[in-house]
Amino acid sequence: MTRYVFIGAGAIGSAVGGLLAARGTDVLMVARGDHGRAMAAGGLRLRTPEETVSVRPPTVTGPDGVVLRPDDVLVLTTKTHQAEAAIDQWADVEVHDGDTVRGRAADLLPIITALNGVASEEIALRYFARVYAACVMMPAAMIDPGEVILRGTPQRGVFHLGRYPTLPADDPDRREADARWLSGLAADWDAAGCHVTTPDAVMDWKYRKLLSNLGNVFDALLADPGEAGDLRRAAEAEARRILDAAGIGYISDETDNAARRPHFSVAKVPGTPDRIGGSSWQSLMRGTGTIETDYLNGEIALIARRTGDAAPLNARLTALARRAARNGLRPGAITIDRLTDELRDALPGTSLPGTSLPEPV
Structure with a gap:
């Protein structure tokens, strides 16, 4: 079962992770400060125009003690000026398959750069072999620790996701495998109220x-x-x-x-x-x-x-x-x-x- 690991779970990371958790999808929140402590102690409240939902996703402050798995997806949701430090912290974390260490996160796991701006993709690509750019359209705010305000309705946001850089046209097998993987992610996120499209020209x-x-x-x-x-x-x-x-x-x-x-x-x-x-x-x-x-x-x-x-x-x-x-x-x-x-x-x-x-x- 895919687990989504939200690195730097502020407004966007907590919003998407919380919505996924509410649907029963496996998530791990990585957050520091008052917000991280509030989530670890009392869970996360998602306030929307229609309702307030409370979830208790597992929350950590960093990779210490985290056992990454081969089916994990890393979702980077820091601010861009915080991205390199976070990527550096997670790139060399071991990925375990039961009792066997398969290798490093940077070599084995995909990372999604769900940040404003256009610089985080190149930062991630210096470390990770599989980078996916995400254009985030989601009116989410974190004002109080442990709580996220989501003002989008009826869906909570729209995400355009694509491989960075785009896979070459003369590599149809990798493109097909990538399309299947993105389709599975889109199904998970769509079910949680986050509409996903997968354009080739995601950087546009x-x-x-x-x-x-x-x-x-x-x-x-x-x-x-x-x-x-x-x-x-x-x-x-x-x-x-x-x-x-x-x-x-x-x-x-x-x-x-x-x-x-x-x-x-x-x-x-x-x-x-x-x-x-x-x-x-x-x-x-x-x-x-x-x-x-x-x-x-x-x-x-x-x-x-x-x-x-x-x-x-x-x-x-x-x-x-x-x-x-x-x-x-x-x-x-x-x-x-x-x-x-x-x-x-x-x-x-x-x-x-x-x-x-x-x-x-």
């Missing part, structure tokens, strides 16, 4: 999600992120220009909207705050001291520099988010006027066209 989905996540910084810094419409459109327009110039493909807005619309919409969960932000907002709310913006807006700046270009607006936003996290600022600590002043010399001379992006997740 992740780059489209990257464009969406450029707005996370405004969600985190401003009391009313709706005031940042022009700034957000300018950041997205700058990013599209950089991706297009670098020849990097991404899914169209229409395809992206069509993928999520039949499966879920965001709804209010009774008894929760009116405003619940995305992953960057949650980092500032919890006062972690770090934020993933280096791998969101900062990814655009990196791509620009690699091609001899520049992305001054996204670069400046990256620095502001890093400073806010380092200084312990809470969400909404910066006014729109102050933010505009901070960004003024990085803004284009004229208003740039943009599109309406979905709520950050």
